[in-house]
Amino acid sequence: MHVVIPYVVGALLFGLGVYGVLRRRNAILVLMAVELMLNAVNLILVTADVSLRSALTGVVVESWARPGSAAPGTGGVLALFVIVLAAAEVGVGLAIILQYYRMRRAVVVDDVRLDADEERVAG
Amino acid sequence: MSENGERMMPGKGLLDGLAVTLKTLTRRAGTQQYPDVQPDLPPRSRGVIALSEENCTVCMLCARECPDWCIYIDSHKEEVVVPGAARARQRNVLDRFDIDFSLCMYCGICIEVCPFDALHWTPEFEYAETDVLDLLHDKNRLGEWMRTVPPPPAHDVLGEPSKEEATAARKAAGPGAATAAKTARPAAVRTTPGTPAAPAPPPTPVTPPEPRPSAEEPGPEAGR
Amino acid sequence: MPLWLDLLIRVAAVLAGFLVLPLVVGQAEHKVMAHMQGRVGPMYAGAFHGWAQLIADGVKFVQKEDITPHDADRTVFRLAPIVALFPYLVVVMTIPIGPGLVAQSLDIGLFLVLAVLGIGVVAVLMSAWASANKYSLLGGVRGAAQLLGYELPLVLAAASVAMAAGTLSLPGIVEAWQPWWLIWQAPAGLVFFIAGLAEIRRPPFDMPIADSELVFGYMTEYTGLRFAFFLLAEYVGIVVIAALTTVLFLGGWHGPMEDQLGWLWTLLKIGALSFVIIWLRVTFPRMREDQLQRLCWLVLVPVALAQLVLTVAVKALT
Amino acid sequence: MTVADVLLLALGAVAVGAGFLVVTSAHLVRSGLYLVVSLGAIAGLYLVLGAELVAWVQILVYVGAVVVLLLFAVMLTRAPIGPSPDLDRPAVPAVLVGGGAGLGLAALFADAFRWVRYPAPEPGTAERVGEQIFGAWVLPFEVLSILLLSALVGAIVLSRPDIGARTPAVAEEHEAVAEQNKAVAEEHGQEV
Numbered sequence: 001m002h003v004v005i006p007y008v009v010g011a012l013l014f015g016l017g018v019y020g021v022l023r024r025r026n027a028i029l030v031l032m033a034v035e036l037m038l039n040a041v042n043l044i045l046v047t048a049d050v051s052l053r054s055a056l057t058g059v060v061v062e063s064w065a066r067p068g069s070a071a072p073g074t075g076g077v078l079a080l081f082v083i084v085l086a087a088a089e090v091g092v093g094l095a096i097i098l099q100y101y102r103m104r105r106a107v108v109v110d111d112v113r114l115d116a117d118e119e120r121v122a123g
Numbered sequence: 124m125s126e127n128g129e130r131m132m133p134g135k136g137l138l139d140g141l142a143v144t145l146k147t148l149t150r151r152a153g154t155q156q157y158p159d160v161q162p163d164l165p166p167r168s169r170g171v172i173a174l175s176e177e178n179c180t181v182c183m184l185c186a187r188e189c190p191d192w193c194i195y196i197d198s199h200k201e202e203v204v205v206p207g208a209a210r211a212r213q214r215n216v217l218d219r220f221d222i223d224f225s226l227c228m229y230c231g232i233c234i235e236v237c238p239f240d241a242l243h244w245t246p247e248f249e250y251a252e253t254d255v256l257d258l259l260h261d262k263n264r265l266g267e268w269m270r271t272v273p274p275p276p277a278h279d280v281l282g283e284p285s286k287e288e289a290t291a292a293r294k295a296a297g298p299g300a301a302t303a304a305k306t307a308r309p310a311a312v313r314t315t316p317g318t319p320a321a322p323a324p325p326p327t328p329v330t331p332p333e334p335r336p337s338a339e340e341p342g343p344e345a346g347r
Numbered sequence: 348m349p350l351w352l353d354l355l356i357r358v359a360a361v362l363a364g365f366l367v368l369p370l371v372v373g374q375a376e377h378k379v380m381a382h383m384q385g386r387v388g389p390m391y392a393g394a395f396h397g398w399a400q401l402i403a404d405g406v407k408f409v410q411k412e413d414i415t416p417h418d419a420d421r422t423v424f425r426l427a428p429i430v431a432l433f434p435y436l437v438v439v440m441t442i443p444i445g446p447g448l449v450a451q452s453l454d455i456g457l458f459l460v461l462a463v464l465g466i467g468v469v470a471v472l473m474s475a476w477a478s479a480n481k482y483s484l485l486g487g488v489r490g491a492a493q494l495l496g497y498e499l500p501l502v503l504a505a506a507s508v509a510m511a512a513g514t515l516s517l518p519g520i521v522e523a524w525q526p527w528w529l530i531w532q533a534p535a536g537l538v539f540f541i542a543g544l545a546e547i548r549r550p551p552f553d554m555p556i557a558d559s560e561l562v563f564g565y566m567t568e569y570t571g572l573r574f575a576f577f578l579l580a581e582y583v584g585i586v587v588i589a590a591l592t593t594v595l596f597l598g599g600w601h602g603p604m605e606d607q608l609g610w611l612w613t614l615l616k617i618g619a620l621s622f623v624i625i626w627l628r629v630t631f632p633r634m635r636e637d638q639l640q641r642l643c644w645l646v647l648v649p650v651a652l653a654q655l656v657l658t659v660a661v662k663a664l665t
Numbered sequence: 666m667t668v669a670d671v672l673l674l675a676l677g678a679v680a681v682g683a684g685f686l687v688v689t690s691a692h693l694v695r696s697g698l699y700l701v702v703s704l705g706a707i708a709g710l711y712l713v714l715g716a717e718l719v720a721w722v723q724i725l726v727y728v729g730a731v732v733v734l735l736l737f738a739v740m741l742t743r744a745p746i747g748p749s750p751d752l753d754r755p756a757v758p759a760v761l762v763g764g765g766a767g768l769g770l771a772a773l774f775a776d777a778f779r780w781v782r783y784p785a786p787e788p789g790t791a792e793r794v795g796e797q798i799f800g801a802w803v804l805p806f807e808v809l810s811i812l813l814l815s816a817l818v819g820a821i822v823l824s825r826p827d828i829g830a831r832t833p834a835v836a837e838e839h840e841a842v843a844e845q846n847k848a849v850a851e852e853h854g855q856e857v
Contacts, residue, residue, distance in 0.1 A: 001669040003783050006710055007774035009677035013684050013703075015767010020688030022759035026752055028738050029693070032700050035731065036684050039707050042723075046716045050786050051778065076716040077797045083719075083726050084809050088816035090731045094738045095823035101742045110754070140630045144383040152387040420746050423698065455718060455791045462721040465729025469701055472736045476694050479746050491737050495730060502725075515791050 003051040006043055014040035027097045027107045031090060038086045042079040049075025166276060168246035169229050171260075172222055173268035178241035181215035185233035185242060193226035194233060195219060220262035225255050245271040357451070365439050368617075369582035373401045375618075376582075376625045383629040404575075411571035416479055419568065423477035428569065428576035431470035434463040435583040442590045443518040445600045445609030456517040457509055460591060461502055464546060467580075468494040471555065474577075475565035486564025489636060490548065490555030496643045497545040497552075503651035504539035507658045508532055508595045521599035528598070531661060535654040536596035538647050540620075543592065545643070547584030549624060551631040554639055589620035669785055672713045680706035691748035697736045701728055715786035718794045 013036055020033025052075075101107050155162050164170075181198040197219035202211040234242045245268050252258050260268075278285060284292070377400060381388025393399025415421055441456045443449035453459055468491055475487015509515050511532060512523035529536075545552040556564040566577050593599055593616040600609030634642070683703035690696040704727045711720035798806055 001667060001673065001713075001783060001785050002778075002780055004775055004778040004780060005670065005673040005677055006714060007778055008771045009673075009681055009710070011770035011774050012681045012767050013707075014770060015763050015765075016681070016684045016688050017763075018766045019759050019763025022762055023688065023753050023756060025754055026693065026749075028735060028742065029688075029696060029752065032696060032735055033688055035700060035727070035735075036687060036703065039704060039727075042719075043707055043710060046711055046714050046719060049716065050714055051783050074797060074801075076719045076794055077802050079711075079716070079719045080722055080794070080798070081802075081805060081809055083722055084813060087726050087731055088813050090734055091820045092816050092823070094734055095820040098738060098741060099823050107742050108751075137631070141626065144626060144630045147385055148379065148383045150385070152382055153385045154387040156390075418746060420692070420695070423695065455721060458718065458721040458725070458791070462725035462729065465725055468729060468733045469698075469736075472733060472740070473698065476736075476740055476744070477746070484740065488737065488740060491733055495733060498729065 001050075003047050006047040007051075010040045010043040010047065012040075013037075013043065025108050025110055027100075027109050028094075030109060031093050031097070035086060035090070038082055042082050045075040045079045045082070047075070164246045166273065167244065168248075169231065169244050170246045170248040170271075171224070171250055171268050172227070172234065172265065173243045173245045173272050174220055174222075174262055174265035175241050175243065175269055176217060176220070176262055176266050178237075178239045179217055179220065180239055180241075181217055182238065184236045184238065188232050188236045190230060190232065191226050191228060193223040195221040195223070217262065220265065221259055222265060223259045224250070225258040243269070243272040245269075246273065247271040361436070361440050365436055365583065368586045369579055370401050372585050372621045372625075373578075373582045374398060375621065376585075376628075377401075379622065379625045380629050383626070408571055408575035413571045413573065414568070416568050418479035420477040420479070423473050424568075425573065427470050427474035427477060428573040428580070430473060431467060431580040432576050432583070434466040435580060435587050437463045438587050438591075439583070441517060442587075442594060443521060443599060444613050446606065447518075448600075448610055449518055452518055453516065455515040457505055457515045457520065457595075460517070461498075461505060464501075464587075465494075465498060467546070467584075470580075471565055474569070478565065478568040480568050482562045483565045483567050486555045486557065486561045486567070489557075489561075490565060493545055493548070493552065493555060493639060493643075496640060497542045497647070500538050500643060500647035500651045501542040501546060503648065503655060504535040504542065505595060507535040507651065507654045508539075510655070510658050511662065517594050521594055521601070524598040524601060526598070526601075528596070532596055532654070532658070534650050535658075536592065538651045538654070539596065540588070540592050542643075542647055543588035544624065544627065545639070547581060547588055549581070549585065550628040551634050552639060553633055554636050557633060559633075585621050585624050586617065589617045589624065592620055593617050667785075669713055673710060676706045676709040676713065679703075680710065691750075691752055692746075693739050693744040693749055693752070694736060694746075697732060697739055700735070701732050704728055704732065718791050 017033045017035075017037030017040060020036060021030055024030050024033060097107055104111075181196060183196055186192075186194040186196045196217070198215050198217050201214050201216045203214050204211045231244065234244060247268060250258075250260075374397075378388045378396070389397030389400035391397055392403040415424055438460050440451045441449065441453055441460055443452070471490040471494065472487050475483045475490065478484075508520060508528075511528065512520040514520060514523065548555050554564075555561075556566065558564075561567070566574060569577060590613075593613060597616050597620075599616075600613045602608065602612035605612060680703050683699045683706065686699040687696045687703060690699060704723060708720040708723040708728075711717075711723060
């Protein structure tokens with residue numbers, strides 16, 4: 001198989017994610033774009049698991065470079081970790097957004113003023 | 124916590140509920156197979172209202188008492204020359220007697236107030252129509268329902284004799300026997316049922332011991 | 348046997364199971380529910396005791412007008428029933444009926460099943476939001492909260508049995524199953540079954556539908572064939588949950604003469620569990636929304652976690 | 666071109682196309698649904714790449730939970746049906762940076778890997794991934810679980826108004842009480 005396909009797909013998805021984060025004003029859409037970026041990274045990790053392993057056969061590497069010695073699947077493990085991280089990130093991120101929405105009735109990122117000492121609104 | 128304050132086994136209520144439904148599953152269903160099997164209606168079922176035209180005197184009581192004004196009555200007066208009488212007598216003749224069953228709420232007040240037993244309940248209930256206008260039954264249609272009016276329930280054997288019976292007995296026994304006749308109970312003798320009673324049987328003078336149709340054996344079912 | 352014939356037979360078998368079993372369960376629900384309520388249920392369609400009622404229903408649904416509300420998001424609205432039905436089709440494919448009798452044996456079949464069942468939530472949210480109806484939206488939000496919550500005990504209970512069997516493959520779990528697991532894995536089985544009921548939104552867990560308060564929840568605006576799809580999804584859901592409980596906790600095809608009659612045992616167990624699902628529906632009233640979440644987080648999740656500990660302990664001792 | 670290549674191309678096209686719609690669609694909820702499609706296609710890519718477990722975890726966690734949470738939040742924040750007018754900022758910088766990053770990385774990868782064939786991996790089993798996680802990666806795994814726990818607590822604190830967002834007055838009161846408690850505890854500690 002030609003691993004360049006998933007690599008390029010991953011790169012394009014990452015670009016789309018960056019575009020989305022910069023372009024979108026709705027905080028939830030920004031989160032979605034972040035998910036796209038994380039998935040792009042995951043895809044590249046999993047693909048790297050395929051390509052690097054076959055590229056590195058016969059190459060002696062330091063033990064720290066490839067933990068788990070010769071056992072394959074490290075990319076998959078990292079991808080799993082990233083998925084877990086994403087789940088945690090979305091959980092907290094959405095809690096923040098919903099709390100903000102409850103106070104301000106808005107989820108537009110541009111309007112969030114981080115520097116001002118805002119009066120609190122009881123939720 | 125149960126009613127007497129004891130703490131029950133947790134989940135017992137859930138199991139009890141399951142037991143109830145399972146028990147019902149094993150029993151026969153109570154569904155009546157109506158179009159296939161005619162329903163066994165209780166006496167005095169309120170189906171449709173029948174009109175005995177001959178009994179009606181156009182007193183308009185029913186139309187006036189009807190809570191939703193669903194009885195329409197038209198009539199005219201007729202002179203009847205009675206030979207031997209000094210004047211011709213006037214008589215009300217019924218032109219129109221309609222009951223709109225799309226309005227009727229089956230309260231039965233018209234039947235209650237009719238002084239001459241011209242209106243009757245019948246257990247007939249299959250008179251649904253596809254057009255609501257067809258639910259206006261005219262007097263012919265109402266008269267047809269008379270076929271389906273069941274005979275009135277027989278007098279309770281153990282009950283007090285009716286007023287008419289008591290009066291008749293008193294008259295027959297002559298003065299002084301009134302008290303005895305009042306307290307006399309008719310003997311509960313099983314007899315063959317009498318003739319099917321007319322919709323409004325005229326009070327027949329009978330003596331108390333005379334056997335009457337017993338309550339256990341009503342007259343043959345009319346109609347159907 | 349050539350590959351294409353093999354494939355054809357498998358696909359045909361899965362489709363047949365997918366279409367026939369839900370009909371059987373649906374008819375059983377009609378009749379069992381009726382008799383549990385002292386009625387006789389459908390009697391006319393098909394000469395004998397209304398056996399063809401669901402087919403008649405299907406014909407009726409096909410004839411009905413397919414209405415899409417004016418304000419609805421049309422594409423999403425129309426896609427939702429298919430998305431609701433699709434995961435179950437995939438799940439039916441992986442359920443082993445007898446020894447070697449499975450449409451698609453997978454190394455991590457259990458994972459696939461749990462993952463794909465999770466897609467159902469998306470269908471609920473799609474139909475709820477696209478209907479442009481506040482009852483639908485309320486039902487959908489309830490449904491999402493319920494499905495997300497109950498996925499946790501479902502996965503934990505399944506993890507317990509997978510740990511006990513030492514494999515994630517569904518046929519593998521059945522092969523490893525032993526009768527005493529009935530006691531050992533009983534709490535997990537109970538949790539799985541209850542959480543499964545909530546996952547397919549059957550009464551007493553039908554708050555997302557709740558016809559007395561939310562009209563019909565996220566299905567309010569659906570008519571005709573699309574509504575029939577949702578109904579079919581519900582009945583397939585019953586079959587799937589019963590089948591998964593059978594395979595994971597009741598030993599699938601294990602029984603007397605299991606080499607010849609294994610499939611029969613599986614089907615019998617599925618049927619019995621489907622009966623229990625119907626029975627529960629008839630018996631219990633709908634729970635309140637807060638009771639639902641309380642049951643999930645304060646009862647089912649702790650029980651499932653305790654079962655995991657128990658499983659590990661027994662595994663370590665033996 | 667092998668079957669795997671065709672699958673990779675098709676799934677990749679779906680993933681990128683749906684991803685494009687995620688970041689450009691003017692319909693809030695639809696963007697979430699496109700995200701489902703995109704993530705599903707990526708799960709398909711994982712399957713082709715032999716990471717079966719990752720694929721199903723992707724479906725279970727991403728499609729089944731993360732996207733549902735996102736959709737849930739979109740609906741809770743009153744997403745309208747139909748396009749929303751003011752979703753986007755000016756496009757130019759975003760296009761420059763995003764396009765640059767995406768195309769640049771793509772060019773880099775294309776240059777690095779060319780059109781070279783790699784042997785298809787044997788499908789990964791759960792056993793192997795398990796060995797990896799609980800062998801080489803057990804420490805990160807434990808750290809992750811702690812992170813998840815803290816995220817859980819954080820989300821609960823944030824979304825519960827009775828314990829999370831407090832008015833300043835109440836907060837000061839709470840702090841005062843906490844300080845008192847601390848002082849009392851310290852005294853006790855000294856006595857003991």
